[in-house]
Amino acid sequence: MPVDVRRVPEVQYATLEQQGDTAQLGIWAFLVNETIFFGALIFTYYLYRMTYPREFAAAAKDAVLWCGSLNFFILLTSSLTIVLAINAAAQDERPNRMVRWLLVTLILGVAFLGVKGYEYYLDFQDKVVPIVDFEVKPGEGSAGELFWIFYWVATGLHAIHLTVGIGLVLYMLLWPIRRGEIGPAYYAPLEVVGIYWSFVDTVWIFLFPAIYLVGRS
Amino acid sequence: MSTTTFDDTPRIEPTARPSYLTEENTVASWLFTRDHKRIALLFFASITFFFFVGGGAAALIRMNLATPEGLLQPSLYNRMFTMHGIIMVWFFLIPSIPTTFGNFFVPLMIGARDLAFPRVNLLSWYVFNLSGLVVLYALIMGAADTGWTFYTPLSTVYANGYVFAAAMAVFINGFSSIMTALNFIVTIHRLRAPGMTWMRLPLFVWAIYAVSVVMLTATPVLAMDTFLLAVERFIGIGLFDPRHGGDPLLWQHMFWFYSHPAVYIMILPAMGVVSEIIPCYARRPIFGYAGMTIALMAIAILSFFVWAHHMFVAGISIYAGVAFSLLTFFVAVPSAIKVFNWTVSLHKGRITFDAPMLYALGFVLLFTLGGVTGLMLATLAVDVSVHGTYFVIAHFHYIMVGATVSAFFGALHYWWPKMTGRLYPEMWARFAAILTYVGFNLTFFPQFVLGYLGMPRRSYTYPAEWQIWNVLSSAGASILAVAYLLPLLYLGWSIFRERKADANPWAATGLEWTTPSPPPTHNFERTPRVSRGPYNYDPENDRFITQEGTPHAR
Numbered sequence: 001m002p003v004d005v006r007r008v009p010e011v012q013y014a015t016l017e018q019q020g021d022t023a024q025l026g027i028w029a030f031l032v033n034e035t036i037f038f039g040a041l042i043f044t045y046y047l048y049r050m051t052y053p054r055e056f057a058a059a060a061k062d063a064v065l066w067c068g069s070l071n072f073f074i075l076l077t078s079s080l081t082i083v084l085a086i087n088a089a090a091q092d093e094r095p096n097r098m099v100r101w102l103l104v105t106l107i108l109g110v111a112f113l114g115v116k117g118y119e120y121y122l123d124f125q126d127k128v129v130p131i132v133d134f135e136v137k138p139g140e141g142s143a144g145e146l147f148w149i150f151y152w153v154a155t156g157l158h159a160i161h162l163t164v165g166i167g168l169v170l171y172m173l174l175w176p177i178r179r180g181e182i183g184p185a186y187y188a189p190l191e192v193v194g195i196y197w198s199f200v201d202t203v204w205i206f207l208f209p210a211i212y213l214v215g216r217s
Numbered sequence: 218m219s220t221t222t223f224d225d226t227p228r229i230e231p232t233a234r235p236s237y238l239t240e241e242n243t244v245a246s247w248l249f250t251r252d253h254k255r256i257a258l259l260f261f262a263s264i265t266f267f268f269f270v271g272g273g274a275a276a277l278i279r280m281n282l283a284t285p286e287g288l289l290q291p292s293l294y295n296r297m298f299t300m301h302g303i304i305m306v307w308f309f310l311i312p313s314i315p316t317t318f319g320n321f322f323v324p325l326m327i328g329a330r331d332l333a334f335p336r337v338n339l340l341s342w343y344v345f346n347l348s349g350l351v352v353l354y355a356l357i358m359g360a361a362d363t364g365w366t367f368y369t370p371l372s373t374v375y376a377n378g379y380v381f382a383a384a385m386a387v388f389i390n391g392f393s394s395i396m397t398a399l400n401f402i403v404t405i406h407r408l409r410a411p412g413m414t415w416m417r418l419p420l421f422v423w424a425i426y427a428v429s430v431v432m433l434t435a436t437p438v439l440a441m442d443t444f445l446l447a448v449e450r451f452i453g454i455g456l457f458d459p460r461h462g463g464d465p466l467l468w469q470h471m472f473w474f475y476s477h478p479a480v481y482i483m484i485l486p487a488m489g490v491v492s493e494i495i496p497c498y499a500r501r502p503i504f505g506y507a508g509m510t511i512a513l514m515a516i517a518i519l520s521f522f523v524w525a526h527h528m529f530v531a532g533i534s535i536y537a538g539v540a541f542s543l544l545t546f547f548v549a550v551p552s553a554i555k556v557f558n559w560t561v562s563l564h565k566g567r568i569t570f571d572a573p574m575l576y577a578l579g580f581v582l583l584f585t586l587g588g589v590t591g592l593m594l595a596t597l598a599v600d601v602s603v604h605g606t607y608f609v610i611a612h613f614h615y616i617m618v619g620a621t622v623s624a625f626f627g628a629l630h631y632w633w634p635k636m637t638g639r640l641y642p643e644m645w646a647r648f649a650a651i652l653t654y655v656g657f658n659l660t661f662f663p664q665f666v667l668g669y670l671g672m673p674r675r676s677y678t679y680p681a682e683w684q685i686w687n688v689l690s691s692a693g694a695s696i697l698a699v700a701y702l703l704p705l706l707y708l709g710w711s712i713f714r715e716r717k718a719d720a721n722p723w724a725a726t727g728l729e730w731t732t733p734s735p736p737p738t739h740n741f742e743r744t745p746r747v748s749r750g751p752y753n754y755d756p757e758n759d760r761f762i763t764q765e766g767t768p769h770a771r
């Protein structure tokens with residue numbers, strides 16, 4: 001049985017339980033901030049979408065639907081697998097099941113980035129990269145380029161957030177889990193990572209319809 | 218929410234432990250410290266530096282305006298007022314009280330051993346310095362010339378300066394704000410000592426809580442706004458670009474959605490400081506404690522619904538103008554409640570006019586004048602007339618410099634013995650406090666007159682008949698400079714030469730005074746147990762009761 005080396009909370013906490021509670025409150029407070037950060041961007045997007053409905057719809061037709069949908073599926077599944085990992089951490093003294101689910105989560109995260117990268121490649125070929133290589137398509141007008149700026153900014157920021165998430169999962173695997181610090185007695189750090197991961201997923205739940213679905217009929 | 222009990226941890230016997238200052242002495246022990254008190258001092262060093270950089274720019278501005286022809290090249294003048302604004306707002310005023318006194322005293326006042334996330338706290342300081350380096354880079358390379366508000370399309374298309382670097386500095390700086398705010402919110406929720414209920418919290422802690430909520434929720438909007446601006450500046454096309462159907466006004470909406478609350482980010486902690494100082498030096502409980510806490514939160518929440526009062530002449534609809542004007546008047550209600558309560562707290566008190574009290578009283582007077590002129594500006598018709606004039610400049614300097622910087626110095630003197638273990642020379646400090654008040658009014662009151670006469674802000678030149686008011690203002694600025702430099706000298710001297718301070722030199726009631734000066738590394742010898750609210754002073758005699766419930770005599 002692995003030994004819990006971190007029975008002692010950090011000096012500012014009375015108990016491990018308090019430390020875990022505090023970490024959870026911390027990540028939720030951080031996500032309030034993140035929600036407003038992405039919220040401001042999505043708000044801006046819909047503002048312009050309402051101002052230029054036809055131009056935006058015309059531009060959005062060039063977004064690669066199958067890539068977006070596949071990624072939607074991948075990311076949603078990864079949220080499930082990370083929850084299963086947390087569940088395993090809470091139940092099993094042995095880390096095997098948790099590690100397995102975390103590895104699946106990692107693979108799904110990297111797969112998302114892979115698909116996204118391929119989609120960016122297709123976008124380049126389609127000449128929808130403002131400044132670098134941009135061609136105004138019929139019906140887009142000049143406002144169509146606004147759609148594509150939003151597209152690159154939003155998906156880029158989302159990809160950065162997902163990369164951070166992948167880094168966090170890797171860190172959990174390579175450091176606290178390997179040292180046997182995560183188990184039924186204390187798994188708050190893994191929960192924090194899971195909450196963050198689900199948030200990144202949630203952002204995609206909002207970006208996906210905004211980019212790929214609205215006005216496509 | 219739960220409170221902390223340290224029952225499980227071994228009780229530390231009172232011994233002569235070294236203080237947080239002397240526990241370790243290596244450079245690394247400072248640069249990699251997790252102690253909130255040391256991090257507070259690191260922040261103090263950083264913001265003091267930027268205060269004098271921003272002050273240097275102000276000195277050039279006032280030198281230039283002493284004569285109608287001006288001294289600087291117009292383009293240099295533009296860069297100076299821009300950098301003055303950017304540095305003073307984001308690199309001094311916004312972090313000032315929270316990162317230094319908030320960092321140092323929130324854990325002490327709630328009876329905690331540290332902030333909830335000490336590493337995040339340290340990271341916040343590094344991020345702050347990173348953004349500071351970027352802004353210094355922008356400044357040294359030739360600065361930005363857009364004004365601190367970065368209005369588009371001037372900032373995205375027409376400005377020549379280092380707008381990208383300046384905007385990135387503001388963007389990065391936001392992360393430091395957010396980390397600090399998050400730490401305070403979580404700490405105040407989760408690490409209060411046993412018995413420290415919400416309605417027993419010192420008002421300074423309430424103020425830091427209110428300001429943290431505003432920081433956490435407003436800063437991300439500015440972050441997104443400046444990020445989009447930087448993208449647009451960098452690649453030459455973006456969401457605020459009218460040539461592609463973008464709306465330049467959107468920038469202003471998002472900017473003020475942050476920057477109006479930012480005014481409250483600057484003033485709320487100052488209100489907290491004054492609420493600590495006034496009861497202590499009037500030897501009276503604060504009047505209307507519950508009202509004070511409600512007013513703080515009301516200001517924090519209302520601050521999100523008034524932003525477009527900065528845009529009355531920017532082409533927003535008249536109905537929006539009326540609504541935002543009305544909402545702005547609402548903010549005056551909790552602000553007025555606070556001023557009323559501070560004033561009543563003096564009634565029948567036994568007032569000693571020591572330096573912190575002088576600064577605090579200066580705060581109340583200057584804040585009142587700044588607030589009343591704010592109401593004038595909130596009135597649509599008046600704003601249309603004086604928008605973009607020195608009237609606006611004078612108004613917000615009364616709030617942000619007159620009030621906030623006075624409170625900053627008040628806090629510095631009030632808590633100096635706790636932070637350093639030394640007293641400060643009282644006579645010099647009183648002199649500096651009075652000099653600040655005189656110098657400030659001489660600098661900025663003439664600007665109300667100039668604004669009323671119609672002198673536009675951001676202009677390097679003006680008609681000769683306005684010179685007398687400008688000379689008065691510049692003369693005041695030089696007095697103010699002396700008043701701000703003076704504490705640097707005598708406080709620096711006091712560290713080596715002044716008498717040592719005991720644990721509670723002002724006979725105050727907060728938990729921070731129940732531990733030695735300067736405090737040991739984890740703040741308390743034992744976990745404090747709180748049995749009553751703050752400010753148990755008695756104006757009739759010398760007795761006071763600390764929050765732990767132990768009676769003392771001065």
Ligand SMILES: [Cu+2]
Pocket residue numbers: 476477480523524526527
């Ligand atoms: Cu405002």
